[in-house]
Amino acid sequence: SFSGRVFRVTFLMLAVSLTVPLLGAMMLLESPIDPQPLSFKEPPLLLGVLHPNTKLRQAERLFENQLIGPESIAHIGDVMFTGTADGRVVKLENGEIETIARFGSGPCKTRDDEPVCGRPLGIRAGPNGTLFVADAYKGLFEVNPWKREVKLLLSSETPIEGKKMSFMNDLTVTQDGRKIYFTDSSSKWQRRDYLLLVMEGTDDGRLLEYDTVTREVKVLLDQLRFPNGVQLSPAEDFVLVAETTMARIRRVYVSGLMKGGADLFVENMPGFPDNIRPSSFGGYWVGMSTIRPNPGFSMLDFLSERPWIKRMIFKLFSQETVMKFVPRYSLVLELSDSGAFRRSLHDPDGLVAAYVSEVHEHDGHLYVGSFRSPFLCRLSLQAV
Numbered sequence: 001s002f003s004g005r006v007f008r009v010t011f012l013m014l015a016v017s018l019t020v021p022l023l024g025a026m027m028l029l030e031s032p033i034d035p036q037p038l039s040f041k042e043p044p045l046l047l048g049v050l051h052p053n054t055k056l057r058q059a060e061r062l063f064e065n066q067l068i069g070p071e072s073i074a075h076i077g078d079v080m081f082t083g084t085a086d087g088r089v090v091k092l093e094n095g096e097i098e099t100i101a102r103f104g105s106g107p108c109k110t111r112d113d114e115p116v117c118g119r120p121l122g123i124r125a126g127p128n129g130t131l132f133v134a135d136a137y138k139g140l141f142e143v144n145p146w147k148r149e150v151k152l153l154l155s156s157e158t159p160i161e162g163k164k165m166s167f168m169n170d171l172t173v174t175q176d177g178r179k180i181y182f183t184d185s186s187s188k189w190q191r192r193d194y195l196l197l198v199m200e201g202t203d204d205g206r207l208l209e210y211d212t213v214t215r216e217v218k219v220l221l222d223q224l225r226f227p228n229g230v231q232l233s234p235a236e237d238f239v240l241v242a243e244t245t246m247a248r249i250r251r252v253y254v255s256g257l258m259k260g261g262a263d264l265f266v267e268n269m270p271g272f273p274d275n276i277r278p279s280s281f282g283g284y285w286v287g288m289s290t291i292r293p294n295p296g297f298s299m300l301d302f303l304s305e306r307p308w309i310k311r312m313i314f315k316l317f318s319q320e321t322v323m324k325f326v327p328r329y330s331l332v333l334e335l336s337d338s339g340a341f342r343r344s345l346h347d348p349d350g351l352v353a354a355y356v357s358e359v360h361e362h363d364g365h366l367y368v369g370s371f372r373s374p375f376l377c378r379l380s381l382q383a384v
Helices: 002-026 111-117 191-200 299-304 307-316 319-325
Strands: 060-062 073-076 079-083 088-093 096-102 120-125 131-135 139-144 149-155 168-173 179-184 205-211 217-224 227-232 238-243 248-253 262-266 271-278 284-291 330-335 341-347 356-362 365-370 376-380
Touching: 073 120, 073 356, 079 120, 079 131, 088 120, 096 139, 111 191, 120 168, 131 168, 131 179, 139 168, 179 227, 191 307, 191 319, 205 227, 205 238, 217 238, 217 248, 227 284, 238 271, 248 271, 271 330, 284 365, 299 307, 307 319, 330 356
Parallel strands: 168 227, 227 271, 271 356
Antiparallel strands: 060 376, 073 079, 079 088, 088 096, 120 131, 131 139, 139 149, 168 179, 179 205, 205 217, 227 238, 238 248, 248 262, 271 284, 284 330, 284 356, 330 341, 356 365, 365 376
16 A cells, blocks of 8 residues: 555665664674675566456455464365464364374464474375475474374484574475475574564575485575475476575476476566465466565565665564564465466455465365464465
8 A cells, every 4th residue: 555655665764764873883782684685686567467456355264363374285185284373283174173283382372482382384295194294493294184193204403414404494295205305494593583584685595305215314405595485396307496585486406317407497576485386277376475566666675785774674673563564465476387477366465365475276276375364365266
C-alpha cells in the first residue's frame, strides 16, 4: 500500500539520519553483523507473466490459529504433514491436528527457545511410508508417522569438513530413499537469526549429500549465500538450490556426464526464493515472502551495496522491529523445466497468504506454507 511504502521509506531515512551523528559513538559498540557488499542487477520488470495480480488471495486458510509457522508440507496419500514453530511434526487429517514427533524439548514459546526446542523445516515423504525431516538445530531425521518412531540420521553437532552445521534448512530425497540432498544455510548464524544472515550476506552456506546406507556426508557446493530450498530434477540428474540472499537458483549436477558441475538455473529473480517444489507441468514452484519491486523501491536491494547502513540499523533496532519494515508481498512463481518464468500468483501486502515459504502441489491444489503465519493456505489450481 502507499501508506506502507511511505512508512518504510520514512524508517530508512530515519535510520540514515540517525547514523551520521551517532557514527562516532556507535563505532565503539560491537555490531551483531559484519555486512558484505553485494551487487544486484536491476530487478526484472513486473510485466507479462510477472504482472501483479491477486490470485493468491483466492486461497483459503486452513487450521487458522491452531498451528504456527507450517514451513514445509508433505503428503503420504491424502494425509498431510508439516513442522511447526513450537518444534513439532504434526499430522493434519480430517480437520484434526495430531503431534507425531518432537526432536527437542519444551518450553517452545519464543524464538530464543528454538535451539533447545528444535525447529522442523524441510519435510518430505520417502518411498516407504516414512517422512524425512530437516530440523534447523537438531539434524536430519526419519519419522514413521504411523508408529511415531523417530530415527536420527545425522546430528547437526557433527562437523562436516571441519565446519559445524548451524542452520539445517531444506532437503530433497531420491525416489529410492537412499540419498538426501540438504542445505545448511550458515555455519555462523542459526535459524532464529535468519535476518542477520540476510543482512550480512554471509557466504558460509553449503549444499550437502547424505547417503542413508553408508552414512557418508559430502559437500557438493560451498560458499553459498543463504542456501535455502532444494529440489531434485525428475530424472534425478541435478539438484536445484535457492540462494536466497542473491535472488537466484543454482543447479548442481549429481549424476550423468555433467556430474560435479554447477551453473545458474535462474538469476535476478523478482523476489527472494525460499523452498522449491515440483510442478505437475514439469517445472517448479518457488515461494517468496517478499519481492524486489520494479517499478518501485526495494529496500533490500538498496541496502545490499550499503553495508554501513545495515550495520547501523542492527545497532539501533531489534530483528523483530526490522522485520516490520520488510514489505509483506507474497509471490508464488512457477518456473519451466529450463528455469523460465511460466506464471506468477500474487498477494500484494500479504493479506491472505503471508510470509510464504513453500508451495506444495497435491491433487489439483497448491498448499502454501509459511515460516511464521498461524495457518497454511490451500488454493485450487483450477481457480488460477
